[in-house]
Amino acid sequence: LPKTVKRICCIGAGYVGGPTCAVIAKQNPDIQVTVVDLSEARIAAWKSTALPIFEPDLYEIVEVARDGTDGRRPNLHFSTDIATAIDEADLIFIAVNTPTKTAGLGAGKASNLAYVESAARMIAEAATSDKIVVEKSTVPCGTADSLRTIFAALAPHLAFDILSNPEFLAEGTAINDLLNPDRILIGSLKDAKSKSAAEALAQVYNWVPRNRIVTVNIWSSELAKLAANCMLAQRISSINSLSAICEATGAEIEELAQVVGLDVRIGGRMLKASAGFGGSCFKKDVLSLVYIAESLHLEEVALHWKSVVDLNEYQKGRFARRITRALHNTLANKRIAILGWAYKKNTRDTRESAAITIAGQLIAEGAQLAIYDPLVSEKQIFDDLESACPNASSSVKVYPDASAACIDACAVVIMTEWDEFKTDYAGSPTFGGMANSSTDDHHLTSTSTSASSDSGIDMQDDPSEKSAVLPAPGIDDNPNYSTKRIDWRHIAAVVRRPRLVFDGRNVVDSDMLASLGFRVQSIGKADVF
Ligand code: UDX
Ligand code: UDX
Ligand code: ADP
Known part of the structure; x- marks a missing residue:
């Protein structure tokens, strides 16, 4: 049986991490969701009425989960205490930025994975129990391998299940895209433990019809997100x-x-x-x-x-x-x-x-x-x-x-x-x-x-x-x-x-x-x- 996710930590409180976790928290009153970031200013803004990003309908969702305006116990939290949030979580999203490299090998083209790597190191250093680690950021095909190497080197005594679960939301329509996604993509390895972790993640998307949750191998998942864009x-x-x-x-x-x-065979959208x-x-x-x-x-x-x-x-x-x-x-x-x-x-x-x-x-x-x-x-x-x-x-x-x-x-x-x-x-x-x-x-x-x-x-x-x-x-x-x-x-x-x-x-x-x-x-x- 897949384990049930009770606590989620999301590293990165940006355009992807913020709205995604707001919707996950809103839809799962029983899951505690903590979004963390290095930026104190960003976290302070997420806790205030002046959210750091503008997105139609976002504030209403945040209010429900963060402040419990529907009577629930608030289950959406924002924090700069990254280590604590990591250690308390069963499942950790990595939703940091992956900008184009500006120097070194592949400058001007390759994705800069420094933030992903630093998030992975933080996880390896802060975790004292097994975790499911989920790539949310768009990453080059093969990044899951790098994560595995980092975890194996820094925290060999713990078991990390690495999944890929890229986000397809478009800005300006993020909340609608999250609530009514064309598909939820989950990439995992083929072994039973990895599949069980994928199932645990799938259950987090409890508002999405099951036939829209697509599970593939982890490399396909990483590449599919790039390919779609x-x-x-x-x-x-x-x-x-x-x-x-x-x-x-x-x-x-x-x-x-x-x-x-x-x-x-062509379809009418994205043709403007x-x-x-x-x-x-x-x-x-x-x-x-x-x-x-x-x-x-x-x-x-x-x-x-x-x-x-x-x-x-x-x-x-x-x-x-x-x-x-x-x-x-x-x-x-x-x-x-x-x-x-x-x-x-x-x-x-x-x-x-x-x-x-x-x-x-x-x-x-x-x-x-x-x-x-x-x-x-x-x-x-x-x-x-x-x-x-x-x-x-x-x-x-x-x-x-x-x-x-x-x-x-x-x-x-x-x-x-x-x-x-x-x-x-x-x-x-x-x-x-x-x-x-x-x-x-x-x-x-x-x-x-x-x-x-x-x-x-x-x-x-x-x-x-x-x-x-x-x-x-x-x-x-x-x-x-x-x-x-x-x-x-x-x-x-x-x-x-x-x-x-x-x-x-x-x-x-x-x-x-x-x-x-x-x-x-x-x-x-x-x-x-
Ligand atoms: C095409 C257009 O589909 C048709 O609307 C137009 O009027 C004439 O040209 P056709 O060449 O008969 O029709 O067949 P089509 O099914 O489009 O396939 C053309 C080639 O592409 C075939 O060799 C087919 O095998 C190949 N193909 C098609 C692919 O390799 N992948 C595909 O997904 C679709
Ligand atoms: C895009 C993808 O749509 C989304 O799935 C992915 O997760 C992130 O990247 P986004 O960049 O937020 O989302 O917006 P999108 O609506 O795709 O528009 C991107 C750019 O293309 C905008 O400048 C938009 O104005 C332009 N655009 C879009 C067009 O010029 N014509 C179109 O038909 C659609
Ligand atoms: P995206 O559009 O992909 O969401 P953003 O730049 O909006 O990208 O957000 C990424 C967030 O991730 C930023 O707020 C940044 O401060 C945060 N971040 C980057 N690296 C780390 C890290 N190692 N730990 C915590 N937060 C991080």
């Missing part, structure tokens, strides 16, 4: 490559995506053309796979995947060049409004955001940028710019609302698909009217982009659009961020002629903006004016 990134690069052909021929990218996506994908995972994971292939002397395989990242850089550069060209190839002292800085909507995460690269290229041409994002702080924007293009700060101002950023702008550039930038005005009859008209979750999703001419293909089924999700108290200065809309009529009055809009996310209704006097350039479509 790489295949998703590859779809975006593929559709983005086609957007360049569309712009040159008169074909329309959204019509293309709709038609192609209707083939069930954009000015480039961002986020902490896609580039890192594709490069990690490239490095693995190179290490195995599989040159052609490496080249195939490398092209996914190359194409993404090309797409970002292409968008920046298009803007520059429309402004007569000189941006010197021209004011350009940038709407959106987060790498996608409903997060304040900016890691690898396409906005950073594109802003850097516009600044290099001499532009003055006026930036607005509903959730990202001014400090974050300056930090991002500082690392991407030092000395950029004199060319940038950050504004508290979109219309202020647009005053006297020679061009308005949309970089994030925030609902706020859509052309369906709050209070107008179209607002929200068409939400949820989708009949097939796995196909085309019609969302509340009702006024938009787009095909109805959205990046994903987005639960935050279905319920009016309010952010946690104290964490958001802009509580109406999901229902607010900018007034494009007003923007038309404050920008410079010829009122250029560059829609890097295809969120606005170009015809509607044209009727207000704008000239709109979108991704993979003809100019509209």
Whole structure:
């Protein structure tokens, strides 16, 4: 019989560890879950009303498990006492960051496993009884072997069952993804003890239908997580490559995506053309796979995947060049409004955001940028710019609302698909009217982009659009961020002629903006004016 997990420790209180453990604790009132981190500030924030990350519905879940608002004995804890939490736990998740290495062998491509290794050493040093150790972080295929070696060397008297259980949540929809996962993946060795540990972990996911819990060998599990992210990134690069052909021929990218996506062998999701994908995972994971292939002397395989990242850089550069060209190839002292800085909507995460690269290229041409994002702080924007293009700060101002950023702008550039930038005005009859008209979750999703001419293909089924999700108290200065809309009529009055809009996310209704006097350039479509 598999042992029953009573206490869980999660090392790493970031985007993965925090939301995942909040949901596990919420769904398992009988399991005590302690999330630990080296960062005192992060742990303090998790204990407060101002959580360190913004995620729709996260605060409500944390309140239930952490504070017992449903009457339970609180079972979600946050601590910097890593050793105690490790020793008390039966099962330990490793959910630390695995960024791209910046120096040494594989610099710029390989995953940096220093944090994983340090977590493993902490486990080996603090544990006084047998443990199930679970890799949550995305790691290169073979990492479980390194863990085994570390445990064997540092704590040979104890038995560690190593499992792989990668997390597939996407930011901005993390809670829905955790509550309704496509699958839970558990990788283990073939022996009975390892399988029994896998069963104990499977029981933690008591809210997930059993047929969605997939058990495979541990190497498949490690590689499957990397492969899934790489295949998703590859779809975006593929559709983005086609957007360049569309712009040159008169074909329309959204019509293309709709038609192609209707083939069930292809499917309609992750086919939204954009000015480039961002986020902490896609580039890192594709490069990690490239490095693995190179290490195995599989040159052609490496080249195939490398092209996914190359194409993404090309797409970002292409968008920046298009803007520059429309402004007569000189941006010197021209004011350009940038709407959106987060790498996608409903997060304040900016890691690898396409906005950073594109802003850097516009600044290099001499532009003055006026930036607005509903959730990202001014400090974050300056930090991002500082690392991407030092000395950029004199060319940038950050504004508290979109219309202020647009005053006297020679061009308005949309970089994030925030609902706020859509052309369906709050209070107008179209607002929200068409939400949820989708009949097939796995196909085309019609969302509340009702006024938009787009095909109805959205990046994903987005639960935050279905319920009016309010952010946690104290964490958001802009509580109406999901229902607010900018007034494009007003923007038309404050920008410079010829009122250029560059829609890097295809969120606005170009015809509607044209009727207000704008000239709109979108991704993979003809100019509209
Ligand atoms: C293809 C398209 O499927 C079809 O929609 C189009 O109209 C014509 O081209 P076809 O070439 O007849 O059809 O067969 P398909 O089933 O797509 O297979 C093409 C090749 O890919 C075959 O050699 C098949 O064995 C191979 N294949 C297919 C794989 O190797 N793996 C797969 O998962 C699917
Ligand atoms: C991704 C995976 O989706 C998730 O399963 C994995 O666990 C972590 O990496 P995330 O990076 O949070 O999640 O967001 P995702 O929605 O996949 O978007 C990544 C980037 O691609 C964003 O910049 C997004 O705007 C862009 N994107 C996404 C597109 O340009 N087009 C699309 O169709 C979908
Ligand atoms: P992810 O997006 O993968 O969740 P994050 O960077 O958001 O990555 O979170 C990873 C967290 O792991 C950070 O808060 C970091 O401080 C923490 N961390 C890294 N190494 C250790 C360690 N050895 N012990 C405890 N926490 C760690």
